[in-house]
Amino acid sequence: MSGRAARAVGAAARLVALMGLAVVVIGVAGCTAEADAAPAKTAEPTAAVRPQPADPVAPSAIGFAPLRGTPVDPAATVHPSLAVKIDNHEDARPQIALNRADLVFEELVEGGITRYAAVWHSDVPEELGPVRSIRPMDPDILSPLGGLVAYSGGQERFVEAMEATPLVNLVFDYDDTGLFHRADERPGPHDVILDATEAVARHADLAPPRVQFAYGGADPLAEPGYAAVATARIDTVFSDARYPSWEWDAAGASWLRSQEGEPDHEACGDRVRATNVVILRVEIDWSDGDVPRTVLVGGGEAWVSTAGRTAHGSWSKAEQAAPVVLTADDGSPLRLAPGNTWIELVPVDGSVSFAP
Numbered sequence: 001m002s003g004r005a006a007r008a009v010g011a012a013a014r015l016v017a018l019m020g021l022a023v024v025v026i027g028v029a030g031c032t033a034e035a036d037a038a039p040a041k042t043a044e045p046t047a048a049v050r051p052q053p054a055d056p057v058a059p060s061a062i063g064f065a066p067l068r069g070t071p072v073d074p075a076a077t078v079h080p081s082l083a084v085k086i087d088n089h090e091d092a093r094p095q096i097a098l099n100r101a102d103l104v105f106e107e108l109v110e111g112g113i114t115r116y117a118a119v120w121h122s123d124v125p126e127e128l129g130p131v132r133s134i135r136p137m138d139p140d141i142l143s144p145l146g147g148l149v150a151y152s153g154g155q156e157r158f159v160e161a162m163e164a165t166p167l168v169n170l171v172f173d174y175d176d177t178g179l180f181h182r183a184d185e186r187p188g189p190h191d192v193i194l195d196a197t198e199a200v201a202r203h204a205d206l207a208p209p210r211v212q213f214a215y216g217g218a219d220p221l222a223e224p225g226y227a228a229v230a231t232a233r234i235d236t237v238f239s240d241a242r243y244p245s246w247e248w249d250a251a252g253a254s255w256l257r258s259q260e261g262e263p264d265h266e267a268c269g270d271r272v273r274a275t276n277v278v279i280l281r282v283e284i285d286w287s288d289g290d291v292p293r294t295v296l297v298g299g300g301e302a303w304v305s306t307a308g309r310t311a312h313g314s315w316s317k318a319e320q321a322a323p324v325v326l327t328a329d330d331g332s333p334l335r336l337a338p339g340n341t342w343i344e345l346v347p348v349d350g351s352v353s354f355a356p
Contacts, residue, residue, distance in 0.1 A: 065122035066208060067102035067145075069215030069338040072122060080147030080206035081121035082196055083167070087132040088114050088242075092190035094267045097125040103212070104274075105141050105343045110290050112239030117141050121209055124200050129193040130186060131172060134158050137294040137345075139165045144323040145209045148199060150179075152192050155291075165320075168203055170194070212323045213278075216335035218253075219307040225330045228309035233355040234277055236346050244344070246277050248308045255305065257342075275339025277305040278326065280315045284347045294345050302326055303352065306337040310354050 063074035067081065081102070086095055088106075095116075098104060103119040117138055120128070133154035142149055143165045153159065153173035163169050172180045172192050179199055182191045221228035234246040234255070244264070246255040257264040257272040264272040280302050283295040299316035304326060313328040324343075326334035346352055 064215075064338075065102065066211045067119060067121050068340060069211075069213075069336065070122065071338075077122065077208050079121075079200055079204050079208060080168075081119050081145050081209040082124060082128075082147060082200055083117055083119045083142045083145060083149040084128050084194060084196070085132050085134055085138065085149075085151040086116040086118045086128070087130040087190050088116055089190055091187050092130045092132075094265050096127055096129050096193070096267045098266045098272050099270055099340070100125050101340060103341050103343065105345060106238075106244070107135065107137060107141070107294050107345050108238050108242075108284065108292050108347055109135055110292065112241035114238055114242045114244075119145060119209075120196065121147075124196050126195070126197050127193050128196045129183070130190045131180065131192040131194050132189075134162050135293075136161065136288055136291060137296055138162060140294075140296040140317075140320050142167060143320045144212060147206055147209055148203055150194050150196075150199060152180075152189070168206065170199055210323070213326065213341065214333040214335045215338055218337050219309070220335040220337055221304065221306060221309040221311045225332060226309075226311040226328050226334075227330075228311040229354070230356050231305055231308060231310040231354045234279070234305055234310070235351075235353045235355070236279065236344050237351040238346060239350065246274070246305070249273070250308060253307070254339075255342075273340075274342040275306060276336040276341040278336070278341060278343045279303045279305075279352055280324070280343065280345055281348050281352070282345050284349075292347075294347075296324075296345070300348075302334070303354075304334045304336065305354075 061074050062071050063077060064070065065072045065077060098118060100120060100123045101118040102121050105117040106114050107117065109115045115132060115135065131150060131152050134151045136158050139161050146166050148170060149162065149167045150170040153171060170179060179195050181193055183193050232248050236245065237243045243260060245258045249256050252273065254273040254275055255277050266272055281300045285293040285295050297317050297319060299314060302313050302315040304311050304313065311328055311334060313326060313334045316325045328334045
């Protein structure tokens with residue numbers, strides 16, 4: 001073999017060896033990439049392996065306030081509701097923080113005047129009042145909520161009935177822990193004030209309330225099935241002494257309250273207002289003498305007013321521990337708009353009227 005031929009054979013041999021080595025290297029690299037991250041053959045993995053923040057922020061959870069239907073941080077609702085018997089005597093006005101209550105029940109009491117069973121949960125103020133005594137229908141009104149109830153006292157049999165419910169009772173007459181005080185600027189007995197935030201803080205282990213009503217959108221009665229009518233004013237009559245009314249304020253998307261023909265204000269100066277006004281026609285039981293008892297286990301006629309509309313239906317409550325169920329005339333649930341609600345427990349011998 002000539003020298004030129006020998007050199008050619010040697011070069012060919014070296015080329016074969018190099019190609020074999022390349023195959024081995026490529027094979028090893030492919031296994032490593034497949035074991036670590038199979039998509040490494042494309043350009044996309046470059047973005048996938050970019051450095052990440054050391055402490056990425058997780059999306060915030062969204063819950064709903066059970067007594068308002070409004071969006072809320074779920075952590076803010078993990079505490080009990082606080083129901084308070086609020087005085088509505090003329091000398092008790094203006095009351096404290098009614099607009100921050102989730103629910104307010106207005107009930108007939110002796111002398112033809114009314115009193116409130118107001119419930120705070122999504123927004124608990126520092127102080128509430130004036131606080132007054134318990135009445136025989138309050139166990140039926142408040143039992144479905146659980147949590148706390150605060151009042152100044154009452155007839156022994158009414159107090160015993162309230163203490164027999166699942167609610168923790170906070171009673172001014174028996175309190176020696178400083179939860180209540182008398183306001184010097186208010187006339188007695190309309191001067192008892194509750195330290196509300198402290199009351200809830202002391203019982204933070206109690207469960208939050210259950211949902212009481214069905215909620216829809218901002219204008220839940222717009223669906224044709226409700227046959228809702230445009231409403232500018234609501235007039236109710238509990239007695240000759242109490243005839244509250246509500247006027248629709250489109251700009252503020254709320255009902256503005258008046259009492260006995262005069263605008264109703266709370267202590268901060270704001271007009272008392274509600275997103276929803278629910279009216280239940282109720283029987284009155286006079287077996288407790290001159291103390292009327294609203295009959296709230298059973299059923300009757302109902303109206304829901306929200307977003308400048310009113311729909312007719314019925315209410316029912318199966319037992320003391322059950323919530324009130326609102327049903328439209330077409331059999332569907334009567335839904336409220338998200339926000340605060342006043343429930344007017346109007347006696348059947350009173351009256352209700354709506355003006356367009």
